[in-house]
Amino acid sequence: MSAEPTRVRGRRPPQGDPVVDRAFALLAAFDAGHRSLTLGELSRRSGIPTSSTLRLAGRLMAWGALERGADGRFTIGLRLWEVASLAPRGQGLKQVALPFMGDLEEVTRQHVLLAVREGTEALLVERLSAHQAMDVLYRVGGRLPLHSTGVGLVLLAFAESSFQESVLVQPLTHMPENTPVSPAALRRTLAEIRRDGLATFRRRAPQPLVSVAAPIFAADERVVAALSVVVPQEHAEPRLLGPAVRTAARAISRGLGARRAIGAPPA
Amino acid sequence: MSAEPTRVRGRRPPQGDPVVDRAFALLAAFDAGHRSLTLGELSRRSGIPTSSTLRLAGRLMAWGALERGADGRFTIGLRLWEVASLAPRGQGLKQVALPFMGDLEEVTRQHVLLAVREGTEALLVERLSAHQAMDVLYRVGGRLPLHSTGVGLVLLAFAESSFQESVLVQPLTHMPENTPVSPAALRRTLAEIRRDGLATFRRRAPQPLVSVAAPIFAADERVVAALSVVVPQEHAEPRLLGPAVRTAARAISRGLGARRAIGAPPA
DNA sequence: AGGCACAATGCCGCTCAATGGAAAACAACT
DNA sequence: AGTTGTTTTCCATTGAGCGGCATTGTGCCT
Structure with missing residues (x-):
């Protein structure tokens, strides 16, 4: 019956935390000793799979919460600093x-x-x-x-x-x-x-x-x-x-x- | 035919921006002249329905991106200032x-x-x-x-x-x-x-x-x-x-x- | 104290945005 | 050309997020 190899791609994986929490987990991955992170580091330190990390980090960059240097490393963005200065x-x-x-x-x-x-x-x-x-x-x-x-x-x-x-x-x-x-x-x-x-x-x-x-x-x-x-x-x-x-x-x-x-x- | 009043509660409403963007839209609702906002103000200034605003703001508070005073007003949280200081x-x-x-x-x-x-x-x-x-x-x-x-x-x-x-x-x-x-x-x-x-x-x-x-x-x-x-x-x-x-x-x-x-x- | 306006919170069934494994593209090494 | 590690693209699935509505709370003007 299984003549066709039936692509199992697409099975939705078990989910982790809600999106918003994950977005902030990305920010929390930075600390005094880690002011700039590669995608892999960001993924490992936040515990989010690489592909999801990339997608989320992309959104954060679009807003200005993260910035990405010419070398591909992520840093905390100035736009975030700007709103945070209102605390x-x-x-x-x-x-x-x-x-x-x-x-x-x-x-x-x-x-x-x-x-x-x-x-x-x-x-x-x-x-x-x-x-x-x-x-x-x-x-x-x-x-x-x-x-x-x-x-x-x-x-x-x-x-x-x-x-x-x-x-x-x-x-x-x-x-x-x-x-x-x-x-x-x-x-x-x-x-x-x-x-x-x-x-x-x-x-x-x-x-x-x-x-x-x-x-x-x-x-x-x-x-x-x-x-x-x-x-x-x-x-x-x-x-x-x-x-x-x-x-x-x-x-x-x-x-x-x-x-x-x-x-x-x-x- | 419509003898039953058929509860239309629950019909999923048209969606706006992705969650993450909305979360940051909440942060962007603050500016120099508006350092503290009520739920209603936050909702109006960010363009997000009140109930969604409350749910999102709750998550931001849990992380520390927002704080809420005894009077119910929201302000930018110190935790956000802390990570932003790494910019x-x-x-x-x-x-x-x-x-x-x-x-x-x-x-x-x-x-x-x-x-x-x-x-x-x-x-x-x-x-x-x-x-x-x-x-x-x-x-x-x-x-x-x-x-x-x-x-x-x-x-x-x-x-x-x-x-x-x-x-x-x-x-x-x-x-x-x-x-x-x-x-x-x-x-x-x-x-x-x-x-x-x-x-x-x-x-x-x-x-x-x-x-x-x-x-x-x-x-x-x-x-x-x-x-x-x-x-x-x-x-x-x-x-x-x-x-x-x-x-x-x-x-x-x-x-x-x-x-x-x-x-x-x-x- | 009654009436009105507005703010805040709780509720819930529907769906589409978010999901991560797989694989491809890329890079830097032998 | 092979090995190893990193970054990016792709996509079928499904539960997290959605907002209208109802309820309660809070001031303010009769």
């Missing part, structure tokens, strides 16, 4: 903060960081660094741990307590040194930060440094971001840095519409 | 340029702009502005005309000649004043810019200002961006600004890997 917690925040960050940088001549909380990490929204500043730690758009950076501690200290607990439950370590963090000590640190409206974080490795961070309040009186300066240990005069950071943070809060923007305890 | 022509460029832009700002105490070409316009990648600087003109992520801004003229002057012609063919006007641009004069201006590696653009309204711009070269020796300072007319000493901008632009080019980065004519 209130990204560019919107940065726009208000940047001039004040510039002031801080001029005074300290080191690094000035602006970060927000995203999930269980801090996301670096902006960084100003003088030429003569110490080696760079984090890049803009990158993620920082909440429990072992100045900005992270501030964001954690002013987060909802339910979220704090979920973080404190997990085992935490300071990363380059790989030393464990005591939950009790961290709890005490967070209380101090809330009391002072200021966090001071010291790190030994890779270089000894001090980070002084303060919260930034939005119009609804909640903490939306953290501002900090990072200076080398020997350079440090935290007693002088504290007021400077707090003042800048307060100025930014006022720029965001906060009225009673705190930064110091009522008494 | 080589956006953040990548900015990362190299920022320190040198900072130097320029400190000297001039006014605006420093960094822009790339995107389609027939310039896209503002970064802007530094001192507090005491004159009123702000453009925002980061916004678009500028090629033919009536300093950075735009540089990008146009160093673009492929086929593209230049396509621009020169169209009728152009300087915008706030609404005066027409003479193609012959523009052609001469572009030739001068190529010769000098420097553009000087003056504008009367809304305030008299001078913009001095220089090209930034990438590793392949092509112009990928333009750098400029914008200062008020009375303040201006273009003879001094020129070398400063050119030096900074050259430093950035070198940072991008350009070896023979020009900025002045060979002789």
